[in-house]
Amino acid sequence: MTSAQEKPPRALLAGASRQWVRLLPWGVAFVLCVALLPTTIQVLTADYGLNGGIASALAVAQSAPLLLAVVRPLRAWCVIFVADVAGALALRTVDFEERLLWPFPPMEIVGYVGLCLALGLRARRRTLLLVWLATAGAGIGLGFVVPDGMSSNSTVLMMLSGVTLLLAGALRERHEAQRRLAEQETISEAERDRRTLLEERARIARELHDVVAHHMSIITVQADTAAYRLDRLPPDAQEEFTSIAATARESLGEMRRLLGVLRNEEAHGELAPQPGLTRIGQLVEATVRAGMPVEFTPCDAEVPETVGLSAYRIVQEALANVVRHAPGAPTRVSVSVPVSESVTEDGAWLTVLVVNGPPAEPPAAPLEVGGTGHGLVGMRERVRIIGGTLDVGPLPDGGFRVAARLPLTEEDFT
The missing domain is CATH 1.10.287 (Helix Hairpins)
Structure with missing residues (x-):
């Protein structure tokens, strides 16, 4: 793949959801560049006595790449690192007061630490280690040519750059770990829903x-x-x-x-008719014996076995959800074929309604809402297969409602 086909590099924090966070690295880099450029020229010429042209070139090479560091921090480091070392050697050619810092004036340290912050948020651990080793090597090497009577401040730069690289790298790795965890949770949830x-x-x-x-x-x-x-x-x-x-x-x-x-390994047994509308009453009675107040309105209509089976499973799952998430809540189960709908041109429909009130005591877990429970996934799949409709969701009083509308004629299944 050629370089023209490579994707352009992303800026630091480009993936942030808020715009001001995405613009923050550019703002910091711009402020540092604008502040350090004239300051470096002034300090190198007025305090250190360096030639104005050389001072200007060094100031540009040490400050301007900070804008590049937002997108390509490693390339910016290469330019600034060489410029800082060249500036230290250029200062050896002039006489300046012993009170002034050498080989790295304060504005160079500020710019280099800001560069290390950008580098730590982007580069990998091995690259950060090599950068710090290069910084330490440059500081130790320049220590051998320190002017007489003057102490080197290379140790300060080594300590500040090392701490900055370490903290920024730790933040980057923590963010990457959280991002991978969020992606894995999303994939796992999708796989659970699919399964x-x-x-x-x-x-x-x-x-x-x-x-x-x-x-x-x-x-x-x-x-x-x-x-x-x-x-x-x-x-x-x-x-x-x-x-x-x-x-x-x-x-x-x-x-x-x-x-x-x-059939799975646990699903042994003889071929037998599956439960239908007539078994819903037994299901309700079992729930009542478990201590749940349930009011049941049965339906004696003749319905296709697939519709009766779907109605039974919907009521079964709805009552199970009430027992799990709203213990003691008054519940109403209704299965009916409305007269107004039984004579419509669209055909007859079976209506299954399970409504529960708020729990007698607030449960530890909240009521499930539409699309979060795996049981609701099964309900929707059953209703979808036979061409019906399903409406589920919480009620204003803290209860929950499950309403299914199932077609009774074969034409409606298609």
């Missing part, structure tokens, strides 16, 4: 398989016994029943093989 959805789909498939297999068994038995139950059955009709029975047995065998794939 829950797949598990619920497999469960729905197993239950629908049991329903279909039950009916196929009945078809097989009826077709096989037609010749014995019906008097004077024509040969053509008897042959047709025999063909139906054979086809049903073949389909039932395929269904059993499919069942072996869908």
Whole structure:
């Protein structure tokens, strides 16, 4: 990949959510550059007696790269490091008072520490160690040519740069760890939701398989016994029943093989009809025996087994949520086929409603809201598969409401 295809480097804190935080590195770099540039020229010429042209060149080389440090701090360090060492050697050519600091005047130390801060927030640990070793090596090397009667301040620069690099690097690594943790939590939550959805789909498939297999068994038995139950059955009709029975047995065998794939290790047992509307009453009675005040309005309407099964599972999960998150809360369960909807052009609909009030005692965990509970994921998947609608959410008084609308006609399933 060529350099033209490489992505441009990002500025420091470019990923921050607030604009003022993203602009902060540019602002600090601009202030340092504007403040240090004229100060360096003034100090080097007036105090140290360095030539104005040389002082100006050194000031630009030591201050201007601070703006580059926001985007490419390592390149900026290379320029400033060379300029600082060159400035120290240039000061050896002039006579200045012993009270003045050498080899690094104060404004150079300020600029270098700011550069180390930017470098520590961007570069890796190995790079930071090499930068500090280079700084220490330069300071030790310049210590051998210190002017007579003057002490070197290289140790100050080594200590300040080392502490700055260490703290900035620690902050960068901590931020990276938090970012990776947040990404992993997001991925884990997405995987949990996906796994829950797949598990619920497999469960729905197993239950629908049991329903279909039950009916196929009945078809097989009826077709096989037609010749014995019906008097004077024509040969053509008897042959047709025999063909139906054979086809049903073949389909039932395929269904059993499919069942072996869908069932997990714990899901043993005979093929049997799945629970429907008639079993919701037993479910409510079990919840009442567990100490939950539940009011139940049953429905005796004839509904498709897939709809009855979905209604039963929705009520089951809703009551389980009430027991877990709102213990002691008064609950109302209603299953009905509204008359106003049973005669509409869109077909008949079964309405399942589970509403609970606030808990008798505030639970340790808050009520689940829409989209956070894995049980709600299963409800939505069941309703979606049969073409219904689901409305869940908290109530103003602290309760919770689950309302499902399930189609009763096969046309509505499509």
